Amino acid sequence: MTTDAAIEAVGVRKAFGDHQVLRGLDLTVPRGIVFSLLGPNGAGKTTTVRIFSTLSRADGGSVRVAGLDVRTDRQRVRSRISLTGQYTAVDVAQTGEENLQMVGELAGLRRRDARRRAEELLDQFDLTEAAGRRAGTYSGGMRRRLDLAAGLVGRPEVAFLDEPTSGLDLPARQAMWRVISDLAGSGVTIVLTTQYLEEADQLADRVAVLNDGRIIADGRPHVLKQQVGGRRLELTFTTEPAFDSALRILSHRALSRDQHALAISVGTDGDAARVRALLDEIDPDRDRVRSFAVHDASLDAVFLALIQKDSSHV
Amino acid sequence: MSELGVALPGRVSEPGACGARRGRVMIARCLRLGWRNTDALITSLVLPIVLMLLFVYLFGGAIHTGSAYKTYVLPGVLVLCAGFGSALTAVRVTEDMSGGVIDRLRTMNVGGTAMLTGHVVASAVRNAVSSALVLGVACAIGFRSGAGLTGWLGAAGLLMLFIVAISALSAVIGMLVRSAEAANGCTFAVLFLPYPSSAFVPIATMPTWIRGFARNQPVTPVIESIRGLLLSHPAGNAPWLAIAWCGGIVVASVAAALVLFQRRAGEG
Structure with a gap:
């Protein structure tokens, strides 16, 4: 059964030992929007993303991503999502093009199609000139863009970006924002976590505020602002x-x-x-x-x- | 209009690449990364040759084994170098497991099998090349084998089995330890294992207390068989012992690696 939502999470709980990280998280993300999960350090943002992207199992509650249960349909969920984590997941000894082509082939593209898709993304993310250079020689911002591109090679329905701009200087961050804004409206649902409020404000159609393992507010940025005293x-x-x-x-x-x-x-x-x-x-x-x-x-x-x-x- | 679905270029079929395909992509990746890691590449190609020359010319004069020392020592050097080269797999695996790459690969359904296949096959290729180099230099400085084709093939096969076993074992170590430094430390244990064996000096010349270990540790039957096969000496039951040891290590390591991959990658 498919639903309209990209993500439907109900009562998600997760503990590491005695430490309760998520205490009944409820969240619905419609398809095709840029959604931001905002919260201070340690609020549980990364844990949430890891559960949504099948890397970690929740202790309780249910999560459906792209209409599929992450617990019982793990493999199929994985073929419909991508994750770009906080630590860049590209091989520094491979060139930008080789990295993207490898990911394309792992995603099931034929070699020729993987190469074409790599070229397309390198162009879209302004990396064509650096395509033949090893990723290790890239600046922090370029590496993040390559990483994000790698996440999109397989045309996921839902792309998770865990703190996509942390550690970047302002120009690199703004370049990343442009790239993410360009993705809005392309049909892919983007779920990004951030602790930069400005980032959520700039990019997101909807923001949920996560604090201490629960969603304490959820809505359009301007509605949220009106909620607290305008x-x-x-x-x-x-x-x-x-x-x-x-x-x-x-x-x-x-x-x-x-x-x-x-x-x-x-x-x-x-x-x-x-x-x-x-x-x-x-x-x-x-x-x-x-x-x-x-x-x-x-x-x-x-x-x-x-x-x-x-x-x-x- | 059923063509519509297939006509879309770049459309990904579910659920991603098949297992064999993933393994192949991972092998290509590991080979490329190994080839580009210049420092490690030079070390793993040059160190074996230096070691052999060291043993033959520096120690060889003083060691009497009843035959030409370069003939005696070559199997030992081959095994020492193959062991060391294979053990480097631990460092590679640790680097992969601790970086962000592992999360990306896992969300692409790359499991422990593809990961292990990539690293072990790449290690086998690297070590086959470095063993061939050692052998080439050995022949150039006067190593002569009386073996026929069967002897050579047998020795090569056994060496390859040993390489695969140590690579798989090192992959397990790579999944257990948390830092590349710790993984590197473990490769030294493997590097020293051939010393208390018949690799460089006959076991009978060692102190009594170490002979038991030297006779019964896994490296000894591997070296004895390769020596026997290359020099057409009778090797007794050494080849069977070697196959049993290596086969056992491979099976145990693969099982452990798959479990560890699940556990290690699933945490957090």
Whole structure:
């Protein structure tokens, strides 16, 4: 039976010894999107990807990938997915072209087709010029791109990318982002893990936040942002006494403050009447607030807020 | 419209390449990687020749075995070098198992069998070449064999069986240890195994306490048989003992390697 979802995970549990890494993870990823699993170090991202990609078995729960059960249909799942791990999985002593051709032949392509597919991918990932060089001579970014290309040789339905840009400098990371963005819409479902919020924000159609072995939030990036208080009102004050008195009045409502810049930020929904009322409250004589601005919350803020909320429940 | 499915170029059929195909791709990979590892390649080609010259010219004058020493020592050097060269398989396997490559291969349904086949066959090819080189140099410096075709074929077959056995055993070691340094250490154990045997000096000249080990360890019947076959001496039951030892090592190693591959690769 095929389903519409690329991934359907229900109640997935996994422990290493006494350490419970996944505590009932539920997740559904629709086909054809770029999906990002976001979480701090140690949240269980890699474990999740290893279970989804058949490399590790869950202790409990069920996982279907590309419509097939990863436990009972392991071999067929493997023919429909690819994994690009945190450690590059290319042979440094083989050239870029040889690496891709080898993977193609292992995936069941005839030699000639494997060579054609390798050329196609080298071109797509901007590696044609380096095709004949050993992968050991590649820069970190090039090696990662080659690795990603190797994952796509067999035209998988679902491609897992475990922290595809960790350890890369900014230009290399941006090059990788371009490559991944280009893949969106090609029909392949991309599941990437990251601890860079900006990366999830840039690339993903949907983001799930993983913390302490469970999904604590799941949705489109902008919906997630709205979930946690939406926007911020940033106020800048004229003098230090003005700043101090405003801080006294706002007390807990102040989300952050910057004594040096004389700035305080508070949560807001952007409603004009409420902003005006707040300004009147802290600045009745209209000489304390020099300027104000309304910002959308960054995914960073969302992430921290979600994790704080999650830990305060425990 | 049934052609549609096949007409798509590059469309992958399930479930990937068949077993034999995977084995072949892995052999090609291991051979290529071995060929490109220049340091190791030079070591495994040059070291055997240096060792033989060392034994023949440096020690040979002082050692009396009742025949020309270069004739006596050649089988020993062949086995020593084949053992050392095969043991390098451990390092290769460890490198493969600890890198990211293993995850990629596993998600492509490459199992322990294909992995083992690739490494062992590549090792067999490498060591066949280095053994041929040693033999060539030996003939150039005056080694003469009285053996006929059967003797040569028998000796070559036995040497190959020994190479396969040590390679498979080393693959197991490669899956057990966690670092290339540790794997390298294990190759030294194999390198020294031929010394307490009849490889370089007759066992009767050794201290009594070590003779028992030297007579009964697996390298001795291999060397005795190759020597017997090449020099047309009677080798007694040594060939059968050698085949039993090597065959046993191959069977045990393959079984252990497959189990270890599953376990090692399945963790985490």
